[in-house]
Amino acid sequence: MGRIVCFGELLLRLGAPGRELLLQSPQLQVQVGGAEANVAVSLSRFGHDVAMVSTVAGNALGAHALAELRRHGVDTRSVREDADGRMGLYFLTTGAVQRASEVVYDRADSAFANSTAADYDWPALLQGAQWLHLSGVSPALGPDVAQATLAAARAARALGVRVSFDGNFRPKLWQRWGGDAQAILHELFAQADIVFADYRDIEVILGQRFEQADVVARVEAAAAAAFEAFPQLQWLACTQRQTLSVDHHALGALLLGRDGTRAQAPVRQLQGIVDRIGGGDAFAAGILHGILSAFDADATVRFGLAAGGLKHSIPGDFNPVSEADVSDSMSGADPRVRAVLKLAPVIPVFTPDDIDDAVQVAQALFRGGLPVIEVTLRTPRALEAIKAMVDAVPDAVIGAGTVLDAAQMQAVKQAGGRFAVSPGATPRLYAAARDADLPYLPGVATGSELIVGLEHGLDTFKFFPAVQAGGAAMLSAWHGPFGDVRFCPTGGISAQTASQFLHLPNVLCVGGSWLTTVALMQTRDWDSVERLAREAAVLAS
Template sequence: MKTGIVACYGELLLRLGAPGRQRLLQSPVLDVHIGGAEANVAVSLSQWGHAVRMIGRVSANALGDAASGELRRHGVDTSRVEAAAGRMGLYFLTTGALQRPSEVIYDRADSAFARGTPADYDWPALLDGAGWLHLSGVTPALGAAVAQTAIDAARTARRLGLGVSFDGNFRPQLWQAWQGNAPGILRQLMEQATVLFADHRDIAVVLGLSFDQAETTERNRAAASAAFEAFPGLRHMACTLRQTYSVDHQGLGAMLFNRNGEVHLAPERTLSAVVDRIGGGDAFAAGILHGLFSQLPDAETLGFGLAAGCLKHSIEGDFNRVSQAEVHALMGEDRLDVRR
């Protein structure tokens, strides 16, 4: 599965986090990172040698400039990121510890991105020269106009012959804020997907089904069968398998399903000292896309995606700042002593 430019449509965000393991505003200091589900994928793919274009809107001020500039520093083309009236979308992160979970507070209403309308996006022009479009379920959760823009993007991409990847990323907080029809909107996006990142919970929400098998792997297997039946254009579906023993000690495995009925399972890897799990799913998605674009065997594609997702847990911030060589080293169980 070869592709040209990979276009990613979504909101660039500022992440404001309490330092270390402090509670939010426990001290009057916040750490700042640039992120966003689609931007995280864009940065990973760019680092691994793919041509990537970001599409969206940022605030027409120093904050928007900084966000776009950070993507350019990682090799992402931001010429289709428009500076517009409105504020930057924010989210606040409190990193958990031991049995206290991490917490996210969204502050994205009325951002420059969220104020955009379908009329603001000329999709044939924005996708000119691209071979692939990546979207996530975070974007349509922001409001009706943004949801329609994402649907227009996906439909235009398929009409132009592009591949489309879609990450379910169901965010109940965002959908509830405007009483959005999550199942109906997400279904319209999944219908356009060539590659879908989703598990049994996402498919249950969208298709209104219940998966009651005893094992998570079997629930995902049944959900993948239902997805392939419901979405004729779907070629691959992938998901992670997460075990949470504490905030710092987790396990991560993964599954990859093909329309031809093949199922690949990557055994769980132990993550015993998690630094930052935000963006781990995006790192996994980028790894799967890299494998597919590079025409790696499916088992190797899944291994690359899982290794990339695991490495993200060692990197502070939203972006997965690791090279192909580092991902391949983990796949090969390279030694963990100092590299000299």
């Protein structure tokens, strides 16, 4: 992989200890930060070759800032030192309860803000680079550094270096010097391969409004407009944040591609937030890491959101975590669940009374092309039936439904069951599935139940009872806010109505009992069971 070059200002952050007011304490804690530097540190910690380009004060403060970057593996040889310059500063008061955090900037006429395009030899600085990362903060600092930022983007494009641009629209900074934010940001967007921006940034740049009722719909409309306006642009990524309190935010993320790719990460509940500053930069670094590592879109946006979420637990601007740290903090969704659900469009739901009949059912369904079978724990011999079916048809994937407690979860595991399904879920059931190491499909019927499941790290659910809980219309409505979640609707579905669900983008398969009705069991009509299985096996085609 080639080098990543980040261009922007290094700042010193002076913060009151803990939750004290800025001037309440005689002590201030000093840390190094800056939007582009934050991205540089994250990417370096993820294992990339990263260089910082900037200008700092040629004194002990500037030397300290550079030493901090080097401590995290960032190459600082391309950072200029201005003997007469000063470091940009910002002062932080961390919020608590009803009081929001407050930032006061003191960065006017800093060494970086006063640097000019002539100070940076971009063909030399970009030699061997694969990406250049910029943000909208740098050009907002003044006319000279605005031209320097534009020169960087133009040089990168001319040299075939891909450009990453974080919109970071800061109206107060632009107003201070009367800069034409729309024109300058428009050109930077035009040079970019990926932008980190939401619909409000694009409203500023394109001068048009996006007034869809849903925030995600606004972002999608804005992205479509941006892809049309900027032919070079390939990707747009952003987070969606809901602030529930100072230390509790709900954070989601969206990644959209010019080719129609759409990936949405499930919302993460961030409770007990330590420091949110730098969260957006950590997200951007995570997305870039995913792209550089050839992750697919879903994995990329999940990694980005996990990186951004993890930053909220760490004081300071930087997110000094490794790729493994981020991966460990991700949803933890068991990939085996989706792997099972993708084996066939229909999972027969079977309630056994007789062990021999259960074996016949398993064989007939398997011959008919349905290898996954859910055996409900509604009869005394259900666990015994699971074991017999597993022994008789070892290539089938036999699991248990109506799992209601931890003891049943362990019993299913001991019987040879390959997965567990429940009509609802509790924290104890989630924990029991983890302890048993069983792929687990919990039932949900409401958005609240779904969010609880997401908080427990799952991304795939049984929608139950499907017809009574709103049917295909409900699942279609859920696809907007829960775009990355997948379902197996079960309950009230028949061979005639299954296709209504299977054609939805968030449905992997359906569960149904029409293949093993009471009448078929009473007559032991295994040929009809096999025929129904063959018909069901092609429902999604």
